[in-house]
Amino acid sequence: MTSVRVEALSAGYGGPPVLNDLDLMVNSGQLVAVLGSSGSGKTTLLRVLAGFLTPTRGTVAFGDRQMSGPGIWVPPEKRRVGIVPQEGALFPHLNVRGNVAFGLQKSDASAERVAEVLAMVSMSDFADARPQELSGGQQQRVALARALAPRPEVLLLDEPFSALDAGLRATLRTEVRELLTTLGTTTIMVTHDQEEALSIADKVAFMRNGQLVQMSKPSTLYQEPTDIETARFVGDSVELRAVYNGGETVDTSLGPIRVRGEIPASARSVIAVLRPEQLVIVDPHAVGSVNTGGGLGSVKAITYHGHDSLVHVTLADGESITVRVPGESVVAPGEHVRVIATGPASVFEPPVE
């Protein structure tokens, strides 16, 4: 089992650096998803880890083996990494067996190993098939088997499910997750799909502009994003102007909302960020305790997603918010509603306009 340690890493293609002083620590046996938009440098990070690209600065180590650093650079074939490229990239001139055996020493044992890994990915019946005869999902399974066959210390997945349709993606994701947990292979997966990152990984590393912005458990990343851009990238967010009132709450147009962590003492004006499922819609005419608190507004539009709906509400003071309700919305556009927030909210400095 091997950990991956990246320190002060910079790398690029001759122009401005794509990776800029990046640190990353992946514990042995963990599955870490590297999440970021295109251009964030996540693919470049993968290329550096695989040894396809020489960094300009910094160090990479797998366990206690230094891979690159000052005066050190281990070529890809000596790294014991397995890579599953986008869309598989199977060798088109070899059949499934040939692809999987490619990384194995030719011996009697190699045939057994091929059969073993093909069984792991449920592709035993396809050993003699050509890559062109396989579906997209099957090609990905073979690519995974090919990468796992030589028992790599570190497995790298480059957007492995992005070319598949939604249903297949979810199934294959779950299977791969289970397989990798069983094997205990240290895995780094690159993706731009936040849902994929949150659902599969032990930890998610969020990258922006060639730097690591936040690395945490999926739930922490979602609930306690480190800044407002991260909050927006990781999921739907509700942003409210807020004023720090000295206590553990901030005042917003939805009333006082409990906040997470410490508010910087100097900041009076802040932005409070909530997730749409932290808001509740109530009937403004109902009597009782729910009649107070929250804020009044009118329903602007409804986006229906099947399992839930997003209700877009314009508050009395003009702010726009989004409320998630399970299934179909009971309110209709134009209706007046009261929206109540259940904390806690994350607060950030207002962006400089």
Place this chain on the structure above:
Amino acid sequence: MTKRSGIRPPRPLIAAAVVSALLAFIPLAYLIVRVVSAGPDKILASLFRARTLETTVTSVGLMVVVVSGCLIIAIPAAALLTRTNLPGRRWWLTALALPLAIPSYVAAYAWIAQFPAMSGFWAAAFILVAVSYPYVLLPVAAALRAADPAIEEVARSLGKSPFEAFKTTTLPQAIPAAAAGSLLVALYVLSDFGAVSLFRVDAFTRVIFASYRASFDRTSAAVLASILVLLALILVFAERKVRGKSLQYRSASGTQRIAVLTQLTARARLLSWGFVAVVIVIAIIVPVTSLFMRLVEGSRRSLDVAELAQATLSSAGAAAAGAVIAVALALPIGLLTARYRSKWSTGTESVAFAGHALPGVVIGLSLVFLTINTVPVLYQTLFTLAFAYAVLFLPKSIGATRTSVAAVPPILEQTARTLGRNPFTAWSQTTLRLSWPGIAAGGLLVLLTAMKELPATLMLRPTGFDTLATELWSRTEIAAYGAAAPYALALIALAAIPSFVLSMAMSRDETKNQDPTPRLDTVSL
């Protein structure tokens, strides 16, 4: 993310590419050396001779006339065959592409054999139009077919008549293709040796060849060759610029819709058939008929089959040697340009373009001087001839190598590395393994093209070494038209193979909806 890795190319690859580029550069370099070492007085003297000006005017004039002729034939023909319901249009288009398989000197010989009075500028222009208009026709037809019909439909809905709509929306999309094709034709005319020689037109190639043969007047020949190279370079760079601009306007990606074809009236249909038929008669039927008539008439001497077989073998042998050298030189350059974007790749790539600008007569001349003056052992040897073929057709081989290598995703080679292969093994088991069919096809194209090469072969062949082209040439020079016919037909049969490959490649391009213009490196100059 960039697929072209920013990784520095491996040093051995750079070294090999630079060596290849330098070797390919030898003929041009030596030409420059010759001119410069003659000293300014001699250069100026030959530059300002009346003959230099006359030659330039003749060559440029021929170029302009032939390009105009090609445009006049090719654009209406392309429009008729792609945008109207003219019956049999697919068949007609294929037939109109056939002249690609007729080397200019074969066409010229066929016409002269039938009409011995043909001679001079206009005869040469006539023949050159007849053999080179497909270089404009094919790309324009492809561009018209690829043009998005939605744009023309919008113009119709905005109140334009069918012809107006075509003229203002679709036709402009074919202009880059027509321009690129015209430049190829211009380059063809400039480099052509056979037709201008047979019709006794004093264009550059004929004058250079004559002054080389008559007097070994080196300075004058070298100065003329330099002017010729300069003109050709201008055309090559212009072609590159035009190609860069040739973008297709499509309103949306996705499945291409079929354009609605213009319905021709009965009268228009007859006129169109007449037009296409006249072109086919001139470009194909007359020359081929003439060749067969000469063959049937025979000559005073009966056909020596052994001699024909010997000439074919000699052609093939020299051309095969040239193809092997070309592939070897092209491999590092093609790899470098396909895989790495750097100053090294652009530098060595421009060698390919220099190759386009060297007509056979110039390479022949330069290598004659070079071998006589520095390595006389190599003068008029098979090796020098093969080397000339390699330099002359190197662009074809580089193009084929680059395309085939670029079609192999670099990730395959990289994945092979992570699976334990060293750089060379990873490369040979993935990139080379997957690209060699294309590289070999490029070599075959060089072989077939080199078999028809005439001027460099005439100048560089070992004494007594006769190829199909030189045998045809020596027989036409003494007006032994009947005896020349078998050689001419053999040459057409050979030339038909790369033309067939070219048209297959172009129809493949078309279905992929990619740049439909034939590239310089697919053209048989």
